[in-house]
Amino acid sequence: MADKTVSKHLVNLEKQFAATDPVLQKAVKVFQELDELExxxxxxxxxxxxxxxxxWWPLISTxxxxSPAKxxxxxRFLGVTLHTTRHKFTVLQYTPQTTSATLPGTALDADHRLPFYQISRDIEQTSPGEGSKVNSYLELVTVNSNKIKNKLIIDTPALNPAAENAVNAMLRQHVTAISDLVLVFTDLFETDPEFNRDAIASILKYQDTNKFLFVIDHSELNLDPNKxxxxxxxxxRRLTEFGIFTGHYVVLTQNSDNAEIEQRVNNLNNDRSYRVLESLENSIRAVDDVxxxxxxxxxxxxxERCNATTLIILSFIIMLILFAEIAVGILDLFFDPLIGPLIIVALIAFLTPIHMIVSRVHAKFIINQLHKRQKRLNLSEDLSGLFEKSLSFWRVLLPITQPVGKTKKNRKKLNNLLEQTKDLVQALNDQYSRSQFQEYPSTYEPQSGDEY
Structure with missing residues (x-):
């Protein structure tokens, strides 16, 4: 087998964080070790x-x-006038160009640096036939605003009873899951319960992650702090009726300065780092657990299928022997000290290639099942690759059910990677405490299209 080459994506990430974030730079090394093992x-x-x-971008979603509040x-926040499609999931990315550009959803689906990478597969699984219509659901808009340098905003479409479907519900949950900060505008809870239940369900699923900031829009009013x-x-009190008990709140008024929102946005680098480390830990655990x-x-x-098929073939051979015994009487040959062993060896020599052929045929059906299972579990690992690697000659013949690689040595490697990840989380905790909740200093500002 050829040696594992270091992914260009990892090389660029390591360069990216070499001068800005030592924790994520070390995390790249752990990802590399996991890649080699896989x-x-x-x-x-x-x-x-x-x-x-x-x-690896810090992600904000809405x-x-x-209502037009969002x-x-x-x-107002970006200081620009956005021209986006209200029924699509729109990724807003910084550009130094003064002119905004709108790119199709395929730009997001094909670019591993951006969210929604290969999301067309999930869309197809959710609603067969829709995976090829990714442009109907997604778009990428470049924005000349310093507020989103080093960051991305995912603006989800307004809840519209005429446009709601299973794909939109899936995409909303996906966005909520991958975001570091979710700005939830309270007009969401004033829409028809039939159409907002999926959005609220995604909040409930992740409400303990401290990623939600509930925005109450009274921008037309001038309110004092007590009000x-x-x-x-x-x-x-109202949101407890929906089962929501966590999250922070902010009121937008004519005289508000959005200080709390600004602070959360400025701290997104730390939130992003925790999310990446969580993804790393989940990836390591998934090797053994999934x-x-x-x-x-x-x-x-x-x-089980191979052995059953081979037993059926063997039973057929035994029946032929019994018929031969009835016809000409050949069982005595099996007890002959010279001929008997030769017959047994010949039988084994005949059944071994038959068993191998049977195994290959059944393997094709299992591989197809693993492809479907991989999509259902949304795994990037090739389950069929590990399965086929486990079909060596002796593994086919012997009663071995453990896959190749399920060894004490590899389990020790995985445990070591987990320990490294925990050490990185601890280092991030120390870094976060020292920074006193300020953004980790950075001298690099990625431009549109950078490998970030």
Whole structure:
């Protein structure tokens, strides 16, 4: 097997964080070690990397109802007038150009540096036939605003009863899951419960992650701090009716300075780092907890089918022998000290290639099942690759159900990677404490199209 080459994506990430974030630079090294281990087990290709599962940009997303509150806030916050499609998920990316550009959803689906990478597969799985219509759901808009340098904003479409479908619900949950900060506009809770239940369900699923900032829009009013606190308390009580008990609140008024939102945005580098490290830990654990379990179950099923088929063939041969005994009487030959062993050897020599052929035929059906299972579990690892690597000659003949690579040595490697990840989280905690909740200093500002 060829040696694993370091992914270009990882090389660029390491260069990116060499001078700005030592924790993420070390995380890149751990991703590289995980890649090498997965490559040895035929789970990923030579140029592939597990680091692509998580966006390395700090991510902000918006979630709101059908009122213009969300879009008006973004225009004020960014200091620009956005021209976006209200029914699409729009990724806003910084550009130094004064002219904004709108790119199709395929730009997001094909670029591993951006969120929604290969999302067309999830769309197709959610609604067959829609995966090829990714441009109907996504777009990328470049914006000349310093507020989103080093960051991305995902503006989700307004809840529209005429446009809601299973794909939109899936994409909203996906956006909520990958975001470091979610600005939830309270008009979301004033829409028809039939259409906002999926959005609220995604909030409930992740409400303990401290990523939600509930935005109460009263930008047409001039309110004093006491009145704003009363409004917040009222909304806190109301949201408990939906099962939402966590999250922070901010009231937008004519005289508000958005200081809390600015602070959360400025701290997104730390939030992003925790998310990337969480993705790294989940990827490491998934090798043992998901990948190995799935492939071992597939091997067990495959062996049961192969053995059953071979037993049927053997039974047919025994029946032929019995018929031959009735016709001409040949059983005495089996007890002959010279001929008997030769017959047994000949029988084994005949059944071994038959068993190998049977195994290959059944393997094709199992591989197809693993492809479907991989899509269903949304795994980037090639389950069939590990399965096929486990089909060596002796593994086919012997009662071995463990996949190649499920060894004490590899488990020790995975445990070591987990310990390194925990050390990085601790280092990030120390870094976060020293920074006193200020953004980690950075001298590099990625431009549109950078490998970030």
């Amino acid at each position: 490559f040895e087990m035929a789970l990923i290709d030579p140029e592939e990397t597990t680091a692509r599962r998580s966006s 979630l709101g109802g059908y 879009s008006e806030f973004l225009n 704003s606190q009363e409004i917040i308390a009222s909304w806190q 990948v190995m379990e799935e492939v071992e179950s597939a091997i067990t099923l495959w062996k």
